[in-house]
Amino acid sequence: MNIFENRIPLEKLKLNEPLKDHTYIKLGGKADILIHPTTKEEIINTVNIAKAHQIPLTVIGKGSNVIIKDQGLRGVTLSLSQFDQIKVYGDKVVAQSGSNIIDVSRIALDNSLTGLEFACGIPGSTGGALYMNAGAYGGQMEEVVAQALVVTKNGELLNMARDDMQLGYRNSIFRTDQYIILEVEFNLKKGNKDVISSVMQDLTFKRESKQPLEYPSCGSVFKRPEGHYVGKLIQECNLQGTRIGGAEISKKHAGFIINADDATAEDYLELIRLIKKRVRDQFNIELETEVIILGE
Known part of the structure; x- marks a missing residue:
């Protein structure tokens, strides 16, 4: 624990933390150490410390598509759920990996940007959605992602273009667990706000009626x-x-x-x-x- 205290604020560290409190399904064992970073530096510091001391490292987002076994997770669990800023630059939206993908779709709507309507009912983080190449109702992440800022397990920052992500049906290069997604950049298009809103309302109704x-x-x-x-x-x-x-x-x-x-x-x-x-x-x-x- 002491090796992290010098580099990570104490209030962002938890010991023997029940992970059922950090997953949608509300089950699973405890994390030996749970860290909730809010900056890139804290994420990179955690990666580097874990590597230097050969401590197992597991990364989770919002925990929407994760089952954690009853024995829990050894070493360090890095939860990105509080690393969640979203910014808009013209037709581009840049979202930190712990942001809620539903929130990203709503911010796109607020800015009359089309392309993320399919994500309006997908629970979970933006990073998790890219990790899975999540999709629904005919749309999926690979159609709207431009690039991502990632950190390797060696602590190196990289900008990865969409074509290098090996995106397929519910699959991506990120499932090799060699990279941690920090930010996702979406390339969207200007659209009619009323039309975008109507599509999202229709998809939300379908989801609520069937699931x-x-x-x-x-x-x-x-x-x-x-x-x-x-x-x-x-x-x-x-x-x-x-x-x-x-x-x-x-x-x-x-x-x-x-x-x-x-x-x-x-x-x-x-x-x-x-x-x-x-x-x-x-x-x-x-x-x-x-x-x-x-x-x-």
Whole structure:
């Protein structure tokens, strides 16, 4: 702990911090050390100290698409959720990685900028959205990202162009965990504010009517297999509503697993294993998880 106290303000350090308080799904174990940086310097200092002392380093954003196992995370967990400034420069929006991607879409709306309407209902951080190449309702991050400021695990700052990010369906170079996203620059276009607002309202209504937003969840658990809908496959396996411990396959949308009653991470992971097995046995389809699973 002392090695961080000299470089990171004490109020931004927490020991044995329950990570269920830092994820949307509200489950998981504790972080040995949790750091909430608010500046680039604090992030780089944390990376450099962890490297110099060979301390494991895990980076999270808002925790919207993350399952942290019940044993928690060893070493240092770097939460970027308070590194969250958003600025507008003409047709460009620059957002720090811990900003809420929904807030970025709303600021784009306020400035009559079109392109981020699809993100108006995506929970989570801007960095997490780029990490996953998040998308919804026909739009995705790769269509609007121009570049990103990143730091390597060696503490080196780089500007990375979109073409170097290896963006694909729910995938990017950032999933190799060799880079930490600091800022994302969006290249948007001037549009009609009323039209942009109308599109966002329509997408918000669709999301609220179809998804179990009244319960903690990680959103879509699995990537969509080509030619199929995950929710329909799960329904046809007669698994909708199935519950293990406090985790439940949502009755409203079978592609979601909700924390219905103080679930553990193992409850959630058991349901994932059950779904994958039943879909494999019945349809010979191998489902791939979209949610990020962290911990030992």
